[in-house]
Amino acid sequence: MSTALALTMTGPAGAQTGSLPPAAVSSAADPFAVSGVKVDISGSNPTTIRDQAIREAQAKAWTELYGRLVPGGGNPPRLSDSQIARMVQGFEIDEEKVSASRYVGSITVRFRPNAVRDALGQSGGTAQYVEPPSRPFVILPVTQTDGRTILWQDRTPWRAAWEARQPAASLVPLVVPDGELSDAQAISGEDAIAGNTDAMARIAQAYKAGGVVVARMDMPANGPDPARGLTVDVTRYGLNGTRDNQTVQVKGGGNADDMLNRAVAAVGTQLDESWRREHTTAAGPEQNTIVRVPLTAVNDWVETRKRLSAVNAVSRSSVLSISRSEALVMLTYRGDPDQLAQALARQDLAFARTAASAAGTPPTYPGAPVPVQSADWQLTLLPRGSGAASAGAVAGTASPVASPVASPTTLAPSAPMESGGMGAAGTSTMGAPPRNLGTLPAKSVP
Numbered sequence: 001m002s003t004a005l006a007l008t009m010t011g012p013a014g015a016q017t018g019s020l021p022p023a024a025v026s027s028a029a030d031p032f033a034v035s036g037v038k039v040d041i042s043g044s045n046p047t048t049i050r051d052q053a054i055r056e057a058q059a060k061a062w063t064e065l066y067g068r069l070v071p072g073g074g075n076p077p078r079l080s081d082s083q084i085a086r087m088v089q090g091f092e093i094d095e096e097k098v099s100a101s102r103y104v105g106s107i108t109v110r111f112r113p114n115a116v117r118d119a120l121g122q123s124g125g126t127a128q129y130v131e132p133p134s135r136p137f138v139i140l141p142v143t144q145t146d147g148r149t150i151l152w153q154d155r156t157p158w159r160a161a162w163e164a165r166q167p168a169a170s171l172v173p174l175v176v177p178d179g180e181l182s183d184a185q186a187i188s189g190e191d192a193i194a195g196n197t198d199a200m201a202r203i204a205q206a207y208k209a210g211g212v213v214v215a216r217m218d219m220p221a222n223g224p225d226p227a228r229g230l231t232v233d234v235t236r237y238g239l240n241g242t243r244d245n246q247t248v249q250v251k252g253g254g255n256a257d258d259m260l261n262r263a264v265a266a267v268g269t270q271l272d273e274s275w276r277r278e279h280t281t282a283a284g285p286e287q288n289t290i291v292r293v294p295l296t297a298v299n300d301w302v303e304t305r306k307r308l309s310a311v312n313a314v315s316r317s318s319v320l321s322i323s324r325s326e327a328l329v330m331l332t333y334r335g336d337p338d339q340l341a342q343a344l345a346r347q348d349l350a351f352a353r354t355a356a357s358a359a360g361t362p363p364t365y366p367g368a369p370v371p372v373q374s375a376d377w378q379l380t381l382l383p384r385g386s387g388a389a390s391a392g393a394v395a396g397t398a399s400p401v402a403s404p405v406a407s408p409t410t411l412a413p414s415a416p417m418e419s420g421g422m423g424a425a426g427t428s429t430m431g432a433p434p435r436n437l438g439t440l441p442a443k444s445v446p
Contacts, residue, residue, distance in 0.1 A: 031132030034061035061109035087115040120283040131312035135210035136173035151189035161260035171272040281313040282335020292375040313343040348382040
């Protein structure tokens with residue numbers, strides 16, 4: 001017997017219902033899902049061995065997910081079957097064969113992101129992990145042949161290789177567009193090569209993606225030459241303005257199809273590796289810190305929120321008060337202030353103790369938003385591209401900053417940021433699900 005069944009976990013751990021997950025969510029586009037977990041269990045009771053197979057699949061999936069998220073891999077924390085079950089959001093039985101004494105199946109297991117983040121920092125776990133993208137990336141396989149840039153016009157061997165790609169244990173989920181008329185209207189091959197921002201946003205929105213990856217290959221008119229190998233130029237565009245360029249070299253050998261398939265796998269591996277370098281964050285419990293954000297220009301707060309939404313270490317950002325010259329914000333994050341400072345610096349945000357807190361006295365000034373707890377830290381916008389060099393700086397030893405003088409005239413609270421990493425003015429940004437970057441402000445202080 002072969003069957004395909006999806007189950008989601010509700011209520012107590014282990015409770016199961018037969019409701020199907022949303023069709024738009026596939027295991028290939030969910031970094032917290034592990035697909036194709038093979039199980040082969042023997043026993044005397046078909047019902048018992050099926051339950052045992054599910055428990056074994058969940059344990060195997062947890063081990064694989066740990067290796068995906070933790071740099072260097074290693075052994076995951078030792079968890080009981082019930083502890084693992086509490087992390088599972090649901091599972092899908094892709095295929096199963098059942099007899100009176102044996103169960104053979106292939107199962108997809110989906111985990112709860114926040115439960116996984118908490119488990120990673122438990123005893124025997126890791127001090128840091130890689131936060132995967134909250135949404136998949138659209139992959140655009142562009143072929144350049146005899147001066148032509150081909151994306152949608154023809155089904156090239158390069159595009160065919162991506163369409164044939166099997167779901168893999170990928171950190172960065174990739175979605176291949178359908179190639180319908182709406183896709184061609186959203187972005188052209190020339191737009192993809194040029195990195196047209198508006199076109200990138202259109203194709204990403206069409207697939208509810210967090211960004212776009214352009215994989216460009218030069219190919220002779222008669223197809224790839226296995227004797228010469230391949231070179232693929234890969235550019236990853238985040239909707240928050242980030243851009244990452246790589247070149248992937250693929251050795252020749254085998255036939256043309258084999259070489260193209262190896263090129264597809266190599267691009268996926270390179271994307272995962274570059275994501276790991278940029279998005280490693282601390283594991284462990286969340287903590288809160290109140291920070292002061294100086295505002296010197298009209299757009300400073302909008303830009304600060306946009307950059308904060310791209311910091312995976314920050315899970316929530318709540319506005320406590322805001323005036324013409326500063327905002328007081330509660331940041332919820334994992335790790336310690338030093339690690340947070342490094343993550344913020346990568347988004348060109350400086351994080352340092354205030355001068356008053358460094359001196360051991362709470363900051364006071366006319367118009368201060370009291371009686372809200374004083375802020376010991378200040379978050380400052382830096383010019384674009386200047387924060388990366390200081391990403392290794394230690395927050396606790398950073399030069400303390402002077403407390404700004406706030407205007408007693410307060411502004412209306414800023415609009416809350418959309419969930420899922422949406423920045424101001426509808427600008428989509430990558431982030432860690434679930435994210436609430438900009439809750440409603442607390443009661444205003446007169």
